[in-house]
Amino acid sequence: MKCLRNWLLVLICAAGSVPAIAQLPAALIPEPREIEVLEGSFRLSQSTGLRADKALARTADLLGDYLTATYGLRLKGGAAGKNTIRLVVDRNAGDEAYTLRVGEDGVTIAGSPAGVFYGTQTLRQLIGQTNDGLAVPYVFITDGPRFGYRGLMLDCGRYFYPVEFVKQYIDLMASYKLNRFHWHLTEDAGWRVEIKKYPELTRIGAWRGSTQRGPDPVRDQDRMPHGGFYTQEQIRDVVRYAADRNVTIVPEVDLPGHTMSVLAAYPELSCTGGPFAVPTTWGIKEDVLCIGNERTIAFVEDVLTELAELFPGGLIHIGGDEAPKRRWHECPKCQALIAQKGLKDEHGLQSYFIHHLQRFAASKGREIMGWDEILEGGLAPGATVMSWRGEQGGIEAARHGNPVVMAPNHYFYFDYYQSKDLAAEPFNIWGYVPLDWVYSYEPYGRELTPEQCRNIRGVQANVWCEFIHDEDKVLYMAYPRVLALSEICWTPAAKRDYGGFVRRLPERLHELDRRGVVFRIPEPLGIDRAEVRGNRVVVALEPLVRDARIYYTTDGSDPMVYGKLYTGQIDVPLAFDGVNIQCVVRLPSGRSSAIYKVTPREKE
Numbered sequence: 001m002k003c004l005r006n007w008l009l010v011l012i013c014a015a016g017s018v019p020a021i022a023q024l025p026a027a028l029i030p031e032p033r034e035i036e037v038l039e040g041s042f043r044l045s046q047s048t049g050l051r052a053d054k055a056l057a058r059t060a061d062l063l064g065d066y067l068t069a070t071y072g073l074r075l076k077g078g079a080a081g082k083n084t085i086r087l088v089v090d091r092n093a094g095d096e097a098y099t100l101r102v103g104e105d106g107v108t109i110a111g112s113p114a115g116v117f118y119g120t121q122t123l124r125q126l127i128g129q130t131n132d133g134l135a136v137p138y139v140f141i142t143d144g145p146r147f148g149y150r151g152l153m154l155d156c157g158r159y160f161y162p163v164e165f166v167k168q169y170i171d172l173m174a175s176y177k178l179n180r181f182h183w184h185l186t187e188d189a190g191w192r193v194e195i196k197k198y199p200e201l202t203r204i205g206a207w208r209g210s211t212q213r214g215p216d217p218v219r220d221q222d223r224m225p226h227g228g229f230y231t232q233e234q235i236r237d238v239v240r241y242a243a244d245r246n247v248t249i250v251p252e253v254d255l256p257g258h259t260m261s262v263l264a265a266y267p268e269l270s271c272t273g274g275p276f277a278v279p280t281t282w283g284i285k286e287d288v289l290c291i292g293n294e295r296t297i298a299f300v301e302d303v304l305t306e307l308a309e310l311f312p313g314g315l316i317h318i319g320g321d322e323a324p325k326r327r328w329h330e331c332p333k334c335q336a337l338i339a340q341k342g343l344k345d346e347h348g349l350q351s352y353f354i355h356h357l358q359r360f361a362a363s364k365g366r367e368i369m370g371w372d373e374i375l376e377g378g379l380a381p382g383a384t385v386m387s388w389r390g391e392q393g394g395i396e397a398a399r400h401g402n403p404v405v406m407a408p409n410h411y412f413y414f415d416y417y418q419s420k421d422l423a424a425e426p427f428n429i430w431g432y433v434p435l436d437w438v439y440s441y442e443p444y445g446r447e448l449t450p451e452q453c454r455n456i457r458g459v460q461a462n463v464w465c466e467f468i469h470d471e472d473k474v475l476y477m478a479y480p481r482v483l484a485l486s487e488i489c490w491t492p493a494a495k496r497d498y499g500g501f502v503r504r505l506p507e508r509l510h511e512l513d514r515r516g517v518v519f520r521i522p523e524p525l526g527i528d529r530a531e532v533r534g535n536r537v538v539v540a541l542e543p544l545v546r547d548a549r550i551y552y553t554t555d556g557s558d559p560m561v562y563g564k565l566y567t568g569q570i571d572v573p574l575a576f577d578g579v580n581i582q583c584v585v586r587l588p589s590g591r592s593s594a595i596y597k598v599t600p601r602e603k604e
Ligand SMILES: [Zn+2]
Pocket: 270, 271, 289, 290, 291, 292, 293, 327, 328, 331, 332, 333, 334
């Protein structure tokens, strides 16, 4: 509602006086904690200055670079006076909090260093093009995040993405105020991080002979070699790049399952001795690390040691998911360890292993995170649980007093479909997680006390890449759902409102289009609201991207080829076989949506 009031205020201001520059709306995602839109606009031009406290020099550079790349502006450094953007450290500001004031005195962003970075992201979203040039509406914003952990994962284990793309992914997520990049670095299908002590991991484990591109594990093999890995030097570069954007990297090495790439390189770490190959099919593999083998323990300790040196963030994700117990059950070494330690069974062995990793990581000043399977057989103290098989694991861990990040698959697996019309979507694994469904998620379940809710540190979405083998497809699957995630993570629960989100979306998607991001173009508003009135059908459509056009046909023919430009409500005779209206949405960049079918309004 607050947002709607802002829009009304904008309209009233525009009508009530004659501002020097046309008033602009404040269509921000995520919606800030408090926003007041005032009358008037700040004019942004070549003569505008940029002044920053020393600790904010990097943030100022990034803002300056953005304004140059996007608008051709080169702001003058060290300027003073009213026509200036000032970035100021406020030592009293909360972690990641800031205020943004745009008025007659210029633009001032004050906050913690991270907060000021977010203030510049908000400022970027406020800049608009008017007939008189670039302008920023007068606003007063007080802002800070709801959750400290705001995560997004990319599965670089199943498919290797080059450093430049990883950086783009981080840059985009940071612009929506997400702050944890979960880098899934190892998988059965590929080991992607250089470990100096174990060179065979990347010489052998980073490469495979083929990739399964469709549902059939035999027929759908592309028989093209695939692989790659990140050198330690590249990783340090990405860590710095992320830190400049207030993004901490949570590296994941998946243990003790999902390790076929390890076993292909070092078969002696398995229960059977191998030999193994890096697999070319997806799914859970029987072979896992042999916990009863001392060399395995030395191996994981060495890997964690190098990871702790590479990644300065506090958390290391050790996986812990989907490790079948059959090999351990049949392995003399594993059974001997179970007997020696008095463990109950193979689940006890998994728990023993995770506890060991937790203690070892702690000796390096790191905490571990794992998938909710790490609950099985007893949870390691202080381990953060990432709840993916629904929320139950997270709820259990929160009750137990462990930190939790909610990533329930039925809301936050962004490799799941965004539409039920599978023919209009790129092939994917399964599932259905549309934008409004993602937005509806509330991390504080009713089953938890306020005390237990404090253990929920945040929310994350995951982009798994079994069937995502292309950079544009990664972005298509992630966006615009990341925008919904961002608002869940950032905006106070009481201010969240899907209607408001949808009203702010067109401006943000217009910006994503300008940035060249291949996001999924949402169906126009009204597409499921056709009204059958006697023998006519009437429908009004509205694109969810600013300046997009809709082309439609009413006889079942292809709107991509034969579409008429939508200029107002469609009112046509009902076709003999019912409502037969189809449309496409074409963006300012020229990119087009899939074909969307207009459907009659459901009877309420
Ligand atoms: Zn074993």
